[in-house]
Amino acid sequence: MNHNRITTLDIATPEGVVFSLPLAGVVTRAIATFIDFAVAMAAISIVQNVLVFGFLIAPDISQGALLLMQFAIVEGYRAVSEMLWKGQTIGKRVVGIRVMDERGLNLRPSQVLIRNLVRLADALPAFYAVGGTACLFSRRCQRLGDLAAGTVVVISRKASPPDVDGVLGGKYNSFRQHPQLEARLRQKVSRDQASAALAAIVRGDQLDPDARVRLFGGMAAHFRTVVPFPEETAFGLTDEQYVRNVVDTLFRRK
């Protein structure tokens, strides 16, 4: 394994901004490959069934057509999909990954072609042994095809602006009486903490009752120390209500 391995690809734009693209790991890619293999096999099976009548009328032409279609599907399905679907195949769509230029740009058709042609070498001697090993030892989890074409596989995400209104349900938030303390809370709570609190509120119903009490108890205790609100504001609030108020404060748009 490469110990210098990175999990995100940081791209610095000429506009002076840095953004990160999370790289897909070996296991995710292997699952996508397996799904694509299954899709290709299913497509071949469909072609075979379509050509059944052809075998009765013109067996030679049908057999030739089947061989060509098998070759085209196995070798060409991924390349065509990646060209048409901006770096995605059905398998990649299912697991939520996509191929990108390693500089964060759109893929060029020549890159798609090369990475898919070199797949033949990656698949050697069996079960993608060469490609998988290259992935494990490469810093950016690239197989030989990726290295040759200058591509990476990233976790695909098209995020939408946060919409927490549905989660919070427009409930009354006593913290709103103290806008200066709310502003301080927004500054002091880290992104990870805010994200964890939101996730806890969203998934609260899925938790075991004891775990739920313990989780919100711990979170509320932490947020109480970050920015203490006056006694009368927090009076009577359960730990979960306290965390809900914190989330409302952090994510509220108006």
Place this chain on the structure above:
Amino acid sequence: MILDLPRFVEKERPFWEELDRELDRMAQGLAPLKDITYSQKVLSLFHRACSDLARLGSSTAEPELYAYLESLVARGYAEIHAAQPRLRGFRPIHWFFQTLPQTFRRQLWAFKIALAVTVIGAVVGAILISVDPEAREVVYPFSHLSEQTPSQRVQKEESSYGIKKEMLENSKTTFSAQLMGNNIKVSINAMALGLTWGLGTIVLLFYNGVILGAVALDYIVDGQTVFMLGWLLPHGSIEIPAILIAGQAGLMLGRAVIGWGTREGVRTRLRLITPDLATLIGFVALMLVWAGFVEAFLSQYHEPVLPYWVKITFGSASLVTLFAFLFLSGTKTRSE
């Protein structure tokens, strides 16, 4: 920096959503990018999103918003900074008559090496067969070549033409498809093995040369030169150059990995040759489809069904046309 997040989001959200919509249109190829006003507007929206992301970088309380803006900027960057031609802009006629021969000539050094390695292999193959005729079994990949002498084969092919013709009539398309698939795979391997610093490509080309040289000498010594030319030339005139061009692509790849004579890093070197590799390998695939048809529908028919002079003329004409095309097409640049 203290940022009033709610007000910030409220103020900027319409611009983000507009950029989001325009990026979707660009991705679908529906955006009127030739309209300078439109392009400037999209660019300004992208710059605004970049600036918002930079501002938000110092505020930590909006992870989802940060992720959204980061994703928006990443998409904008990919669409706006990628000036490469898209698949939609692909012009097949221009690619075939201009780009392809020009690429071949630009990378002629690699073709010359591929040819030299194959010729050396052929000489070695010929020497092996002449020194030790028993080596045929080891050298030849197909049993029908090693189990009989060329004369025996010619006699068999010419006397059993009726049976063979019937057999071929019933399996021409299948045979043709098998040949295409197999040859294209070999060619792709010749290119892909270039990643082994070009060594894999050289070994593959050398081995092909050994087989070719051994077969050629075997048939010449046995007095079957005309049969051999009639058998190999029709499809070999395209198939062998196709393998050589695939080897040319493999050697380009090998040189890019080694970095001999260049100052750029390996990633830059590979990026620079990717379009040329794709062009060459695309042409190889076309050549091998053609060669597959010719091999199944023409090469397997011998005298008295098809006179050898017809086959030899066809093969020679194919070879001359191919190299005339590669060396002469796209040499004149159109004046503006």
